[in-house]
Amino acid sequence: MSSTQDAIREAAKNALASGRVDYFIGWTQGHTPSEAIPAFIRRPEEVDRLIWSPLCHHNLVTFLKRKMPDPPESRIGVCVKGCDSRTLVALLQEGLVDRERLYVVGIPCAGVIDKRLVDALFTDEVTEIDFEGDLVTARTRMGESKEFALADVLLDQCGGCYSPNPRYADELVGDTLPESQGKPQFPGLEEFEALDSAAKDALLAEAFSTCIRCFACINVCPVCYCWDQCVNRSRRPALVGQKVDTKENTLFQMVHMFHVAGRCPSCGACDRACPVQIPLYLLHRKMNKELYEMLGFMAGMDVDEKPVFQTFRIDDVLGE
Amino acid sequence: MRFLPEGELAGLLAALSQEAEVWAPARRPNGVVEFQKWEPGTAVELAVLLARQAPKEMVFPQTETYLGYRYLMACPAVRPETPEEAKLELEGEGGEVVAVSPSVSHQLLVVEDVGGSSPTRADVAGVELPGTGARVIFGLRPCDARGFAQMDNVFGGYGGFYFDPYYNARREVTTLVAVACANPRSTCFCRAVGGSPSGTEAVDLLLTEVDGGFGAEAVSERGQRILDYAGFREARAEEEQAVAAAHARAEEAVEAPFELEGVRENLRANFEDARWHDLALRCISCGTCTYVCPSCYCFNINDEMVEGRGERFRCWDNCFNPGYTLETSGHNPRDAKAARFRNRFSHKFWYYPEKYDSLLCSGCGRCIMHCPTRIDIREVIRTMGAPAAELPARAEEE
Numbered sequence: 001m002s003s004t005q006d007a008i009r010e011a012a013k014n015a016l017a018s019g020r021v022d023y024f025i026g027w028t029q030g031h032t033p034s035e036a037i038p039a040f041i042r043r044p045e046e047v048d049r050l051i052w053s054p055l056c057h058h059n060l061v062t063f064l065k066r067k068m069p070d071p072p073e074s075r076i077g078v079c080v081k082g083c084d085s086r087t088l089v090a091l092l093q094e095g096l097v098d099r100e101r102l103y104v105v106g107i108p109c110a111g112v113i114d115k116r117l118v119d120a121l122f123t124d125e126v127t128e129i130d131f132e133g134d135l136v137t138a139r140t141r142m143g144e145s146k147e148f149a150l151a152d153v154l155l156d157q158c159g160g161c162y163s164p165n166p167r168y169a170d171e172l173v174g175d176t177l178p179e180s181q182g183k184p185q186f187p188g189l190e191e192f193e194a195l196d197s198a199a200k201d202a203l204l205a206e207a208f209s210t211c212i213r214c215f216a217c218i219n220v221c222p223v224c225y226c227w228d229q230c231v232n233r234s235r236r237p238a239l240v241g242q243k244v245d246t247k248e249n250t251l252f253q254m255v256h257m258f259h260v261a262g263r264c265p266s267c268g269a270c271d272r273a274c275p276v277q278i279p280l281y282l283l284h285r286k287m288n289k290e291l292y293e294m295l296g297f298m299a300g301m302d303v304d305e306k307p308v309f310q311t312f313r314i315d316d317v318l319g320e
Numbered sequence: 321m322r323f324l325p326e327g328e329l330a331g332l333l334a335a336l337s338q339e340a341e342v343w344a345p346a347r348r349p350n351g352v353v354e355f356q357k358w359e360p361g362t363a364v365e366l367a368v369l370l371a372r373q374a375p376k377e378m379v380f381p382q383t384e385t386y387l388g389y390r391y392l393m394a395c396p397a398v399r400p401e402t403p404e405e406a407k408l409e410l411e412g413e414g415g416e417v418v419a420v421s422p423s424v425s426h427q428l429l430v431v432e433d434v435g436g437s438s439p440t441r442a443d444v445a446g447v448e449l450p451g452t453g454a455r456v457i458f459g460l461r462p463c464d465a466r467g468f469a470q471m472d473n474v475f476g477g478y479g480g481f482y483f484d485p486y487y488n489a490r491r492e493v494t495t496l497v498a499v500a501c502a503n504p505r506s507t508c509f510c511r512a513v514g515g516s517p518s519g520t521e522a523v524d525l526l527l528t529e530v531d532g533g534f535g536a537e538a539v540s541e542r543g544q545r546i547l548d549y550a551g552f553r554e555a556r557a558e559e560e561q562a563v564a565a566a567h568a569r570a571e572e573a574v575e576a577p578f579e580l581e582g583v584r585e586n587l588r589a590n591f592e593d594a595r596w597h598d599l600a601l602r603c604i605s606c607g608t609c610t611y612v613c614p615s616c617y618c619f620n621i622n623d624e625m626v627e628g629r630g631e632r633f634r635c636w637d638n639c640f641n642p643g644y645t646l647e648t649s650g651h652n653p654r655d656a657k658a659a660r661f662r663n664r665f666s667h668k669f670w671y672y673p674e675k676y677d678s679l680l681c682s683g684c685g686r687c688i689m690h691c692p693t694r695i696d697i698r699e700v701i702r703t704m705g706a707p708a709a710e711l712p713a714r715a716e717e718e
Contacts, residue, residue: 023601030694031506031507031688031694031696031699032506035694037602037693037694038602038693040598040601040602042598042714058693062604063601063602067657068604068657070597070600070601070656070657070658120351123367123368124503125369125505125506127506141503141505141506142503210348210352210354212373212382212611213382213607213611214606214607214608214610214611214638215606215607215641216604216606216607216608216692218606219604219605219606220604220606220692220693227642228642228643228646228652233641233642233643235622235643238622238624241624242620242622242624242635243383243622243624243631243633243635244382244383244635244636245383269692272692273604273606273608273692275372275373275608275611275612275690276352276354276372277350277351277352279350
């Protein structure tokens with residue numbers, strides 16, 4: 001892990017010192033050692049702030065999408081994990097980022113942790129998380145400490161990860177991991193799929209009733225890039241109501257889900273950003289399963305592939 | 321000091337709920353703690369310290385209807401053909417037509433007031449609004465209560481400014497029973513902004529958790545009346561000492577990450593500084609920080625009309641929203657992310673203080689805890705609130 005971290009720092013230093021990029025985006029420690037946050041490094045002597053550990057869950061590709069770079073024409077270095085790289089590939093497929101302005105450092109990733117699972121193990125605030133091989137040690141502000149297996153607190157999607165290695169990078173750091181064999185799996189959906197329509201409606205209504213329309217899910221999403229032109233915000237025409245209630249919240253969330261279908265590789269950034277813990281990840285996974293089963297398409301796998309909704313092939317089979 | 325034995329808590333809440341709607345932090349099925357309506361059997365959740373959202377929605381709902389109306393669109397192609405005919409049709413259905421809109425091309429609106437109201441200060445007491453019966457918010461923290469005090473300035477007619485009848489209709493019937501913080505988080509910074517984990521600003525009754533129950537100190541008349549509940553008894557000397565010790569311990573545990581001295585002036589001096597862009601790089605420009613905040617109060621007013629019925633309502637807005645300062649012409653004076661970012665902090669520590677002579681931040685730290693990228697308001701104020709000469713170096717300047 002630390003050798004990967006060193007390699008990231010080295011790559012960042014080279015990219016900055018050579019003038020290849022204006023700034024470099026990686027991860028650094030948050031306000032406590034229990035969290036990693038995105039880091040924007042401008043000077044070679046600052047690269048030691050960069051870290052690599054299973055805390056580095058943020059998908060940094062979101063900082064490449066339109067209106068995020070500042071200034072807009074910045075040349076940017078960026079770290080991507082396997083799933084992150086697929087969102088970058090999705091943007092590249094649509095010509096929405098200029099690869100000449102990027103320097104992409106790819107990191108094979110064996111999984112990142114879901115901090116919410118760790119928090120749930122304590123009453124007190126978790127302020128420190130350490131990793132030693134497959135063992136995680138978490139400590140709270142009041143000094144309580146617990147040890148557990150890394151596998152027990154990984155993000156849901158990391159268990160069945162289909163693309164641990166970056167699908168696109170200018171430079172790869174760390175050791176390549178074994179690629180998944182066979183068909184992609186979309187676990188955890190059986191319960192939802194077994195419900196009838198009314199029960200699905202009820203479940204979604206319950207989930208979306210707590211939405212506060214903060215737009216964290218769409219703003220953090222690397223492949224959701226309409227910004228000021230977003231139909232969910234538009235007042236003329238007013239297609240999605242601005243009232244915060246279950247009905248309009250549901251419409252808003254459905255619009256997001258359908259608009260990113262074909263670009264979304266289920267990186268789960270929306271799910272982790274949601275302040276009220278709406279299970280957005282499951283819904284996107286369901287959408288991706290449908291896309292795979294209907295059209296044999298997986299988002300962001302190959303830069304030279306056309307996105308599924310920009311093609312129509314003679315053998316596109318709709319349903320049985 | 322009075323004392324409420326632990327076993328009396330449910331009894332107190334039950335007694336309060338005889339006369340008022342009681343709201344308290346409780347766990348949702350997905351584990352998230354939010355203020356919810358208390359009913360017998362509801363487990364009050366105090367161990368998490370802060371509910372996910374501050375309880376401001378109790379007095380400032382996220383969506384609030386001002387006015388409901390029916391309308392008919394008159395145009396030559398479909399009946400009714402003229403506004404006069406539309407007016408007659410609505411009146412025939414028993415409605416009182418209160419306004420006929422001026423002609424705009426071939427579209428005409430006939431507006432009938434069918435609900436909501438536009439009360440003035442004089443008749444707030446008589447206004448029937450949802451959620452304006454007596455309410456007790458139980459288990460909020462002193463920082464949450466200070467958020468109410470800060471919003472009171474804006475909506476309550478402070479200094480002769482705007483008096484908001486909707487806000488005040490609720491605020492005036494809301495009693496705040498705060499529980500002092502026993503175990504502040506690493507993100508707490510109330511002391512830096514003039515507060516305290518056992519502060520009493522805007523609080524009616526302050527409870528302090530100690531072994532065996534809660535020490536209780538009334539701050540207002542309303543709080544005093546709650547102490548009439550038979551489950552309270554006089555606190556013993558050791559209980560009073562335990563309360564004082566708990567306050568001191570919590571006070572000690574809250575860090576003061578910046579000095580307020582000079583912040584307002586320095587924010588003004590650093591207004592155009594490029595470091596705002598550096599700090600904003602990590603921001604994804606969502607509104608989470610503002611919606612979990614106890615004092616952010618910006619709102620927007622919308623008209624939405626569907627199939628003959630319309631509503632005019634206000635709903636929370638925030639300075640990161642692209643529509644926040646979008647002008648009719650299409651020009652947006654805060655088009656760039658960094659400018660939107662700058663506004664939130666400048667509003668809290670500069671613009672608002674200039675107008676109301678206090679801060680618009682109570683140091684709860686929710687914006688840090690729930691920001692998807694953990695933008696840290698303490699870091700922002702420490703950086704941009706510092707004298708220009710002490711700002712950190714930037715690559716371009718070397």
